[in-house]
Amino acid sequence: MQPDDITRALGPKLGDGLLSVEPFEGTAGRVRFRPESALALFEAVRDDLRFAHCATVGGIDWVDHREVFYVLWSDEAGQYLFLSADVPADAPHIESAASVWPSANWHEREAWELVGITFDHHPDLRHLLMPDGYVFHPLLRSFKLHEPESLEVKSRHV
Amino acid sequence: MSEMWINMGPQHPMTHGLWNLRVKIDGEMILDVDPEMGYLHRGIEKISEDRHYNEVITLMDRCCYVAGFSWEHLYILGAEEALHVEPPERAEYLRVLCDEFQRIGSHLMWYAAFVQDIGLMSPFLYGMRDRDLVLDLFQSYTGARMTYEYMRVGGVRNDVPPGFTDSARKVLDWLTARFPEYDQLCLGSTIFRERCDELGILKAADCVKHGVTGPMLRSAGVKRDLRKDRPYSAYDRLEFDVAVADAADVTARYLVRMEEMRQSVRILRQVLDWLDRHPGPVLADHLPRWLGAPYAPIGNEGYLLKRNYPKGVGFSAIEEPHGEALAYVVNDGGEHPYRVKFRSPVFANISAARQYLVGYHVADIPPIMGSVDVCVGEVDR
Numbered sequence: 001m002q003p004d005d006i007t008r009a010l011g012p013k014l015g016d017g018l019l020s021v022e023p024f025e026g027t028a029g030r031v032r033f034r035p036e037s038a039l040a041l042f043e044a045v046r047d048d049l050r051f052a053h054c055a056t057v058g059g060i061d062w063v064d065h066r067e068v069f070y071v072l073w074s075d076e077a078g079q080y081l082f083l084s085a086d087v088p089a090d091a092p093h094i095e096s097a098a099s100v101w102p103s104a105n106w107h108e109r110e111a112w113e114l115v116g117i118t119f120d121h122h123p124d125l126r127h128l129l130m131p132d133g134y135v136f137h138p139l140l141r142s143f144k145l146h147e148p149e150s151l152e153v154k155s156r157h158v
Numbered sequence: 159m160s161e162m163w164i165n166m167g168p169q170h171p172m173t174h175g176l177w178n179l180r181v182k183i184d185g186e187m188i189l190d191v192d193p194e195m196g197y198l199h200r201g202i203e204k205i206s207e208d209r210h211y212n213e214v215i216t217l218m219d220r221c222c223y224v225a226g227f228s229w230e231h232l233y234i235l236g237a238e239e240a241l242h243v244e245p246p247e248r249a250e251y252l253r254v255l256c257d258e259f260q261r262i263g264s265h266l267m268w269y270a271a272f273v274q275d276i277g278l279m280s281p282f283l284y285g286m287r288d289r290d291l292v293l294d295l296f297q298s299y300t301g302a303r304m305t306y307e308y309m310r311v312g313g314v315r316n317d318v319p320p321g322f323t324d325s326a327r328k329v330l331d332w333l334t335a336r337f338p339e340y341d342q343l344c345l346g347s348t349i350f351r352e353r354c355d356e357l358g359i360l361k362a363a364d365c366v367k368h369g370v371t372g373p374m375l376r377s378a379g380v381k382r383d384l385r386k387d388r389p390y391s392a393y394d395r396l397e398f399d400v401a402v403a404d405a406a407d408v409t410a411r412y413l414v415r416m417e418e419m420r421q422s423v424r425i426l427r428q429v430l431d432w433l434d435r436h437p438g439p440v441l442a443d444h445l446p447r448w449l450g451a452p453y454a455p456i457g458n459e460g461y462l463l464k465r466n467y468p469k470g471v472g473f474s475a476i477e478e479p480h481g482e483a484l485a486y487v488v489n490d491g492g493e494h495p496y497r498v499k500f501r502s503p504v505f506a507n508i509s510a511a512r513q514y515l516v517g518y519h520v521a522d523i524p525p526i527m528g529s530v531d532v533c534v535g536e537v538d539r
Contacts, residue, residue: 024471024473025239025473026239026388026473026474027473052366052367053366053369053371054369055369055482055484055501055506056484056499056501058486058499060488060496060497060499061497069486071473071484071486071501073482075366075380075382078387078388079388080388080473080475082473101367101369102367102368102369103367103368103369103370103506103509103510104369105509106505106506106509107501107505107506114203114204127196128195128196129195129196129199129538129539130196130199131196138201138204139203139204139497143204145204145205145208
């Protein structure tokens with residue numbers, strides 16, 4: 001599958017929600033899209049392009065904005081596909097992919113607590129690796145490794 | 159009987175690491191489960207952002223403590239793509255050698271721990287004994303048994319010592335002769351079959367839906383193996399079969415892992431023959447000094463100099479002993495990776511716990527979770 005094939009398949013459905021499809025070495029390509037059309041894109045990618053396996057979801061803090069990326073795999077194409085969307089740093093949120101790929105559930109929980117991206121309509125958005133009540137997002141560039149942090153940690157089950 | 163939540167973990171023989179499985183039970187029946195992770199979270203992705211590219215390798219060994227080589231290989235492939243570096247061919251074969259011996263070591267560790275969970279003690283001793291032979295080999299060329307720090311961006315640290323291939327072949331011969339014994343101890347045991355058959359079933363469609371990969375997916379009949387589907391290093395030049403089973407239960411996962419060890423032996427024999435015939439460099443020679451020194455002297459010139467290196471992103475995928483592992487390395491031209499993201503196969507396999515545990519009994523949890531092969535180091539990172 002080439003980037004052009006992806007543009008042809010997704011273009012008509014998404015309109016200007018699809019920003020570009022770039023070549024990315026070792027994968028079928030990287031689809032850049034507007035966060036507003038996330039759900040439509042996910043469904044089209046799963047049903048039309050047949051990427052049934054959502055391998056991971058992650059976030060990158062670019063300081064002026066944040067990027068959410070999805071890595072998908074298709075057994076039919078034997079290829080990976082990258083999806084990425086830029087969300088504003090002051091209100092980083094995007095629709096959850098857990099309704100389309102249930103496997104995104106935990107990966108989104110991780111991206112939420114570490115990179116601070118909120119996934120709307122996520123079935124179970126709570127802390128996974130960090131303790132409950134943890135207010136920092138460690139993978140943000142503003143989180144300094146060499147400075148002490150202080151917080152009160154709540155017990156999970158009391 | 160009333161319903162209640164109980165904790166299996168963080169200290170419980172079933173966990174094989176530090177995590178907590180909250181189980182909602184009614185009598186002996188499992189109604190719901192909620193795995194709790196994070197007890198071993200060290201922030202490896204964050205620490206990587208503060209380290210030089212070759213320094214991250216130290217962290218990779220600690221990502222999965224029974225499959226350190228696989229994680230080193232995963233990161234190195236991503237970093238090499240991000241930094242536009244090509245390793246020499248001999249280094250690629252040496253990495254496959256590491257990977258496949260590591261797969262055998264990891265599966266033997268799994269075999270020992272899993273079968274002990276079911277209550278069979280002898281296989282535990284046999285598994286640990288034979289895994290030690292693999293660790294001895296690792297020690298002979300890396301100096302370490304668990305945290306190797308062997309691979310480098312652009313190749314590997316050093317070549318194997320003289321006579322290594324012969325001692326490796328001896329270990330392979332020994333293992334090949336032991337595999338029937340393992341099977342006899344487990345598949346020949348009525349206790350094993352009664353506890354494991356038709357247990358923890360997760361069909362192919364559910365595996366794909368919930369992101370389950372590796373031996374669990376292949377035990378459901380899906381022939382997905384990244385070594386075949388998206389060959390990396392030297393795998394496209396090696397002959398092997400993908401192990402599959404179709405029952406999708408605990409016994410099927412046992413069969414898949416056993417067959418994978420046999421296939422690893424097959425791959426390793428080809429790799430050892432190739433290594434005998436093709437001497438050569440094991441580290442690329444065109445590397446900038448800050449990247450190329452085999453025993454990287456940190457803090458020398460070059461490390462602190464502002465360098466002008468081309469930016470890039472690297473994406474790598476390998477078939478780790480537990481399943482599909484991914485690395486995404488972003489190089490923004492600075493001294494450290496801007497962002498490193500890892501995908502752990504066990505992370506996804508545990509996240510689907512509700513799908514393969516609900517409906518069984520509390521006493522079924524140890525064999526089912528044993529068949530998942532949990533390694534908490536790579537889940538929490």
